[in-house]
Amino acid sequence: MDISYIINELAEDRENYFNAIAPPIVQSSNFAFKSVDEMRNAFADEYSTYLYSRGLNPTVDILRKKLAALDNAEDCLVFNSGAAAIFAAVLANVKSGDHIVSVNKPYTWAQKMFKDILPRFGVTTSYIDGRDIENFERAILPNTTVIYLESPNSWDYAIQDLKAVAELAKAENIVTIIDNSYCTPIYQKPIDFGIDLTLQSATKYIGGHSDTVAGVLSGSKKMITRIFNSEYMNIGSGISPFNAWLLIRGLRTLPMRLERITQTTEVILQYLKQHQKVEAVLFPFDESFSQYELARRQMKGACGLLTFIIKADTVGQIEKFCNNLQHILMAVSWGGHESLIIPKCAGLPAAHFNPLNKEHRMLRLYIGLEEPDYLIKDLAQAFEII
DSSP: OOHHHHHHTTTOOGGGGTTOSSOOOOOOSBOOOSSHHHHHHHHHOGGGSOSBTTTOOHHHHHHHHHHHHHTTOSEEEEESSHHHHHHHHHHTTOOTTOEEEEESSOOHHHHHIIIIIGGGGTOEEEEEOTTSHHHHHHHOOTTEEEEEEESSOSSSOOOOOHHHHHHHHHHTTOEEEEEOTTTHHHHOOGGGGTOSEEEEETTTTTTOSSOOOOEEEEEOHHHHHHHIIIIIHHHTOBOOHHHHHHHHHHHHTHHHHHHHHHHHHHHHHHHHHHOTTEEEEEOTTSTTSTTHHHHHHHOSOOTTEEEEEEOOSSHHHHHHHHHTOSSSEEOSOOOSSSOEEEEGGGGSOGGGOOTTOGGGGEEEEEOOSSOHHHHHHHHHHHHHHO
């Protein structure tokens, strides 16, 4: 399906809403029926009609159809956060006594679920270096039901061989779930490699304006229907019609924004690689990256998130660098119009900083829509200060 058709036309039945170019926000909590029999059918199968907006909603459905098509998936659900999408995807595929294999250092709230919540119900998790398929083979137990991937990771960009993992999991009857937030469906389509469920934080590139929080979960019609009728409805974590409308608006410019961000990222990457105060730069599409060939095979692009390791002897130097940036904002997340930075040392007490630990000297930089020279000047003056 052509991406231009998906973004501009798919699911937009304009004749049903006054031929409006932009779809309406159906800001209704519930929907009426003309007969008891119609209502009875809705109660029996809420996934086939509109009953209550905790479940299906017309504005959200337009977004769902577009996002599923972008993922090459049969169906998808849209949540009020990426964390909610992760929680529902995993919870739907484990029971007491089951085991999960996860890549090392997944997204914070995925790791919290594995560490703090699921053990209450007898579900255990093993963490592995997902860069080697043999690590998956060794970690699988007779009670393993889920393999959880994040490719690339959002700090060191570790990549998993999606085709190899999917083939292994299918042979063992294990469900595969991937966080695809780094790439978006524009730059990577995990379902094409055999992954069962692909999710992303739509807060990032899909929304694109840092004004909406949302998550997407795509997969087979059978799997998505099952999750809808259980975890999605019970948790009550569906997105609001207004936020769905904002994401539809974000989709209109998604390819153009990614193209611009990708071009600028290449300029910033080259600047950082030659800077005397930068020890190393991590970026999947840089030839120095350890998994460069795999990244090129699986991904169409790498977009705007990179990590650089700054040369610093003290945490104070890193703090001074970040505190003196004038235009690049210090904040979490990525994918919006504005460039952002987050130092790894912000996540640990200053007294625990160890300059010999490269991770402590990592700074994650997101490149937004600003002009490259504008960003380079800001980085340059901050480097000068230290």
